[in-house]
């Protein structure tokens with residue numbers, strides 16, 4: 220069994236030097252029809268035809284007007300390791316229809332992605348409908364065989380990074396965002412990808428420990444309700460002692476907490492009878508386990524117990540971290556909590572109490588955050604699971620992979636639906652910027668055309684609506700594609716996950732706010748050059764059958 224198979228068998232990611240690679244990503248992670256087509260290409264002697272495919276999406280997700288491109292590094296690692304193992308070949312021999320010539324399997328056994336060239340936009344960049352985020356050239360058989368795997372690597376990654384970036388935008392840059400979704404994700408691999416790409420999109424950490432280990436993402440967390448409900452009285456506390464942080468003398472934390480609770484009950488006007496003893500016991504025991512990292516899950520009545528335990532810790536030289544609220548009205552409760560902490564800070568002369576962290580969770584989505592912002596809240600950190608990782612508002616990004624040129628001849632896929640007509644030919648993509656640094660328009664051209672020049676008027680045309688056109692005089696022109704893979708090698712220095720994460724924020728800053736707002740954002744313009752416009756429409760006419768009326 221080779222390395223890859225071991226990785227797959229364990230369902231694991233493997234360390235392949237630079238970064239871990241998901242062992243599930245391998246040439247058989249594809250649709251059967253890619254392999255049956257490969258055989259038919261081989262039989263019809265088309266394997267070495269030179270093909271160009273574009274990988275692009277037609278609509279931005281979440282009713283938005285931008286998408287964050289993610290997943291490129293995984294695509295490159297896939298190309299790097301592309302190789303059918305002996306057992307893959309054995310499996311295909313058993314699985315493909317009878318009569319497949321033996322030489323085809325030999326051919327597959329020697330197939331690599333060496334002759335492929337992959338151009339892409341940088342990972343973490345904002346991308347727009349119809350502008351290919353990846354362009355791939357090479358022998359028809361291999362570029363066809365890559366389709367499904369590249370799509371699965373880009374679609375969810377980009378969807379997730381976009382979703383996370385949207386949460387970041389509505390939350391603002393000062394609020395911490397933690398991804399808590401593993402339990403709700405689309406299986407283990409979906410969970411890992413969600414943790415990775417939500418970090419890319421702007422989250423600060425994850426509760427997913429394996430993602431932390433594999434991708435070097437900060438792992439964070441609090442505790443669950445079960446911890447609180449596992450205690451029903453203080454009599455169950457088996458240990459109450461903790462060493463004073465400075466003196467090292469053992470002291471009874473519960474005793475300190477009970478004393479503070481009585482005082483706090485007056486200050487906060489909450490009767491001690493209203494707060495559960497089991498909860499107090501649970502908090503004391505958790506504080507003993509993590510005196511420097513005490514973060515407690517509080518329900519509506521838990522503020523009294525939390526404050527008592529935090530003050531008890533303070534007596535012994537420790538500072539608690541904060542609370543998590545997981546039910547009820549999060550705006551109201553967070554304000555109540557902050558008010559409580561401020562009162563305690565003043566009364567007990569503990570100024571750091573003002574700064575205790577308030578984490579909120581419970582079915583949070585973009586709209587909840589917007590609504591909480593409108594109402595006013597004191598939340599420092601959101602823990603977000605289900606809606607983030609399942610991309611509740613749109614569960615898939617529709618990236619497609621279309622043949623646009625073969626042996627130098629353009630290919631167009633026609634459709635009744637103009638939206639679905641492909642942009643034929645081998646193209647370059649440019650982003651034109653205004654003097655204030657904002658992206659104005661993305662422009663597709665034929666590769667044979669000279670790039671647009673700074674300060675020079677360029678005619679930008681809507682690809683399908685003749686009357687929609689504009690002259691643009693760019694102050695800066697960005698050529699969007701870089702060659703990422705050529706002659707069997709990754710040919711760019713790949714950024715770290717951290718750098719991709721920074722790139723997302725930098726790239727989003729180049730977009731005007733009206734493209735980014737949540738309600739009815741302005742569409743960003745994607746255009747074609749005059750030359751490409753004429754080329755598309757000539758080809759369209761050549762290929763569209765002429766009907767007959769009788």
Ligand SMILES: Nc1ncnc2c1ncn2[C@@H]1O[C@H](COP(=O)(O)OP(=O)(O)OP(=O)(O)O)[C@@H](O)[C@H]1O
Nearest residue numbers: 545546547548549550551581582583587590591594
């Ligand atoms: N102030 C608020 N404004 C808008 N939405 C809120 C506010 N506070 C909480 N929410 C959201 O309202 C929903 C409340 O859900 P639910 O009724 O299940 O909560 P709960 O009954 O308090 O919690 P649980 O049943 O989990 O203890 C959650 O999705 C939460 O994120």
Ligand SMILES: O=P(O)(O)OC[C@H]1O[C@H](OP(=O)(O)OP(=O)(O)O)[C@H](O)[C@@H]1O
Nearest residue numbers: 399545580581582583602603604605606
């Ligand atoms: O709400 P999400 O955005 O998915 O975030 C993660 C949730 O997971 C945990 O509890 P879980 O939902 O498992 O149980 P609970 O609803 O009973 O608290 C946690 O308390 C959060 O509520």
Ligand SMILES: O=C(O)c1cccnc1
Nearest residue numbers: 399426439440441442602
């Ligand atoms: O650490 C937490 O608070 C957490 C982790 C996963 C799911 N819900 C909460």
Ligand SMILES: [Mg+2]
Nearest residue numbers: 545580581582
């Ligand atoms: Mg829940």
